[in-house]
Amino acid sequence: MITSAWLFLFAIVSEQLQASDTLNVGKAERFTRIGDAVKAAFPGAVIRVLPGFYQESNIIIDKKLHLLGVGFPVIDGNQKDEIFTVVADSVRISGFHLQNCGISFVKDLAGIRVDQGAHCVIENNRLFNTFFGIYLKNARDCVIRDNYVEGLAKDEFSSGNAIHIWYSKNITVEGNTCLQHRDGIYLEFVEFSTIRNNTSEKNLRYGLHFMFSNNDDYRWNVFRNNGAGVAVMFSKNIIMEDNLFEKNWGSNSYGLLLKDITDGEIVRNRFHRNTIGIYGDGANRLRMAHNEFMQNGWALKILGSCYDNQVTANNFLDNTFDVITNATVNNNHYHGNFWSDYTGYDLDRDGVGDVPYKPVKLFSYVTSRVPQAIIILRSPFVDLVNFAEKVMPSLTPQTLEDAAPLMKIIALP
Amino acid sequence: MLKVLKYSFYDLSRSRWTYAYLLFFLLLTFGLLNFSHDLSKTIISLMNVVLILTPLIGTLFGALYYYNSKEFIDLLLALPLPRRSIFLGKYLGLSLSLSASFVIGILAPMLLFGILSTGLVLNLVILMSTGVLLTFIFTAIAFLVSIRFEHPIRGFGAAIFIWLFLAVIYDGILLLILIWFEHYPLDHFALLMTLFNPVDLSRVLIMLQLDISALMGYTGAVFRKFLGTSLGMSIAYATLLTWIIVPVFAFLWLARRKDF
C-alpha cells in the first residue's frame, strides 16, 4: 500500500519534470524534425520522438540530452551520411529504429556515433543497414545495451562493424544482437570493458574482435556462424568465460582465434562444431579449463609460437581431430582432460587413465599438408598410419600428451 | 525369378550363419548402447564397424553361398528357367537376407532405446542405407568372382583380395598419389578416385554427418561444392547404385556364357 503510494507520487513528479523539460517531435507536434528539436533543446532535456517516418541524417548532439523514441520511430538516412553523432557527455539514445546510412570508403559512417563522449547510454535501438551500427571513439564509461543491429554485408571491403569501439575505456556492451556485418563487435585500444550476453551471428569476419585491447572480459555471449567466432589479437589479460562458439565454419574459420596475446583465461566455454575450436598463434600463458569441445574439425590448433598455456580439465568430445600443431617440441601443458577418443585403461581405478593420451594424430599432419587427403579420413588405412605413429613417433611431438587423461567425462556447470 | 528368390531366402532363413550375423549386430548394438548409454556415440561406432564389416561379410558370404549352392544351381539350370532368373534370384536372396539381419540387428536395439524421439533418425538412416548398399555391392562382386572362378579357393582368394584392396590398400595408394603430387591441383582427381571405390564413397556419406566441421575447413571449391551441398549426397547414392548394377550385369553376362 505504502509502496504503491510512493510509486504514484514518483510518477507525478517525473511526469512534471518531463513536462517541464520535454520536447515532443512528431507530425502534429511543435517539432516535426528531430534535428530542430535537438538545436532548440536546453542541456538535460528529453526529446520524445513520436511514431513516424523521419528522413534525417547528420543530427549532431552537442549537449546532454535524452533522445527517446516512442514506439520505435523510423529514422531513415536516405543512404547518405550518418544519423546520430554524439559529441557530448551523458547522452542517452533509446527506442529508435535507424536505417540506411551512407556507405563511405573514407569515413566510417554509423547509425549512432559517439565521439569524445562519456557516460553515454545507447539502449534498445534497432539498426538496419547502417554501414557501421554503433560507433564509439574516444569514449569512456558508456553503455551499449539491448540493441539489435543488422547489416547487409556482402564483402569485407564495403562493410562496417555492428558495434565498433576505438580508443575507449570502461565500456559495457551487453544484450546486443549483431548480425551480418564485417565484425559483430570490434574493439581497438579498448580497456577495462565488459562484453556480455550478446549474440553475434553471420558476420563475415569475426563475431567479436579485440585489437590492442587489454584488461577486458567477455562472458555469456553466443558466437554462431561467423567467419571466426572471436579473434583476440595483440592484447593482454582478456577473460573469456561461459561463451558459446558454434558452427563457425569455413576454410579460415575458428571458434576462437588467438594471435599474439598473453595472460588470459578461457574458462567454461563451449566450442561446438567449429572448423577449428581454438587457433593459437603466439598465445602465451593462457589458462584453458572446463571448456567443452564438441564435434569440431580440430578442437585445438596450437602453433609452435605458443608457450606455457595450461589445458586442463576440459572435455574433448567427438572432434575429428583433437589437437594439431606445427611444432616439433611441445611447450604447453595438457593435463587431466577428458578425451572421448582415449582408449586406455584404468587398472588402479583412480579415474585417471594409466597410459598417457596423445591427442595429435599423424593423419592430421597429412591433411594439413595435403588437404585433399581428408577424403580418406575414416579409412582403416588411416588408423594404420596413426597406429604406426603411436608405436614409433616420428613427426608428432613426443611430449605432447596428457599424462592424466580422465576416464569419465567432466561434469561442467 | 521371384520363385528362385523365395526359395533362396527360405533356404538362408534356416541357415545358422544368418542368425549368427543377426546375433552379432544385435549384441554389438546392445553392447554399445549399454556401455555408452548414448545413441549418438553408438551410431558413430557402428558407422566405423559397418564400413569394414558389411563389405567383408558380403564378400565372404557371397562366395561361400555361391560355392555351397552349386548343387541347387545345377538343379535349377536343368529346369525350364532362364539363367538370368536363377542367378538374380540367388543373388537377391542372399543380399536381402544379409541386409535383413543387418537392419534388424541394428534397428531393434535402437528402437528399444528410443531413437525415434531423438534428432538422430537421419544419421541412423544414413548408417543403415550405406550398410545395405555395401552388402548388395559386395555380394554382387563376390558372385561375379565366384562365377568367374570355378575353383572355390581361387574364388575366395580373389574376393577377399578385392575387399582388402577396396577397404584398405586403395586408400593407401590414393594417399601416396596425393602426397607425391601435392603441388598439382588434385581436387577433381581425389573426388573421382572416391567415386571409383564404393567403400570410400560410403565413408564420404558418413563423414558428411560426422565430420562436416572439418570438411568445411577445406578451401577447394570443388570439394566445398561436393561436400557442402546435397549434390554430394545425391551423387554418392547414385554412384553406389551404379556399383550394384554394374557387377550384377557383369555376373549375369558371365553366367549366360558359362558351362556348368
Add this chain to the structure above:
Amino acid sequence: MIVRDLYKSYRKHQVLKGVSLGLDPGRITAVLGPNGSGKTTLIKCMLGMVIGQQGEISANGKNIGHDYLYRKDIGYLPQIARFPENLKVRELVSMVKDLRNQPANYEELVSRFGLGPFMQKPLRNLSGGTRQKVNILLAFMFDSRYYILDEPTAGLDPLSLQRFKEMLLNEKQKGKAVLMTTHMVHLAEEMADEVVFLLEGKVYFHGGVQELKDTYDGMNLEAAIANILSLQEHA
C-alpha cells in the same frame, strides 16, 4: 530332339568333335563309352547347361540357343545327385514342382521306390541309393516328352533296379523318347533300341544292339565293346 555335328572344347581340350544323334518317340537310346568320352558333356549340352561351340541342337523343331522353355519337355536325371542339403525330400519335390510350374504325379513313384518313409527327412541324411531314388523321382514326376538320364541306375539295389526298368519300358510304351548314358552294358543290351558308342568325342558306332554285336564280333554287348576298346588301344 536332334543333335547335329556338335563340337565342344574346354580351353584346349576338345571334348566333343562333331557328335550327331536324334531322339525318337518310343525309343530308348543308350550312350556308351569309356570315361571321358564326352557322354556327360553331350547331355549337358542338350540341357543347355554347357554351350557348344559348333553344331546345332534342336528340340521340337526349334534350335535351343539360349532358350529355356524347351526344358519343360525334358525329364533330366543328373549323374551325381546333388541337392540343397537343408531341404527335406518333400520340400525339394514341391519346390521343383513349383519352379517348373507343371502338373506332377509323384505318389505312384514314391510307392514304387518305397520313398514314403524318407519324405520328411532332410536330404543330407539320405544314403546314396535313396538319393538316387529321389533323383529318379524328380526326373520322372512330370509327364515329359523326353527323358535324359545320366547313369540312372548308379547305386540302386536289385529290386529298385527292376522297378526302374519296368517304369522305363512303361514310359517307352507311352511314346516317350529316352536317352541314357550308362556303364552297365547289360542294361543297355536289355533296354536300348539303339546304341551310340562315343569314343574321344566322336560317335564311333551308332546302330542297333544286334548290329553292334555283329560288327564287333561279340557274344554279347560287353564283349563287343571290349573288342572295340582293345582295337583302339592297338591302333
